[in-house]
């Protein structure tokens with residue numbers, strides 16, 4: 372789920388009319404609720420879209436402020452934020468909004484491919500390194516690094532030396 376990128380663009384009509392843009396969209400003459408916004412921004416739902424335009428006459432100015440705060444918020448799950456605003460309790464992060472995706476990326480910065488690349492870069496600046504030395508270079512679970520090293524060995528990108536160290540197999 373976290374791999375799905377979900378955009379959420381909210382435009383609020385102000386002095387300048389945006390009817391030109393609004394004409395291309397689907398009009399929803401609805402009350403602005405958390406469920407409605409969440410539904411629009413969730414893929415594979417009937418109303419899904421990447422953007423909404425909110426017409427001034429549908430909301431009071433304090434609501435506009437709230438929506439602006441919602442858009443500027445970068446640290447709280449969008450779904451939680453909306454539910455809290457509308458007075459509903461929800462402590463579970465949705466895992467699919469842009470905020471959740473960013474948080475997940477930070478806590479899991481490496482895919483196998485990225486890690487492989489980083490290990491190869493590390494090895495290229497040394498003659499050879501033991502697996503322990505490689506593990507100490509990354510702030511990651513050793514099992515993740517060992518499985519990536521195994522992949523690199525299997526694909527003949529690196530090899531084990533007679534001193535039981537790892538080195539890059541050069542193409543020359």
Ligand SMILES: [Zn+2]
Nearest residue numbers: 448465468471
């Ligand atoms: Zn979220």
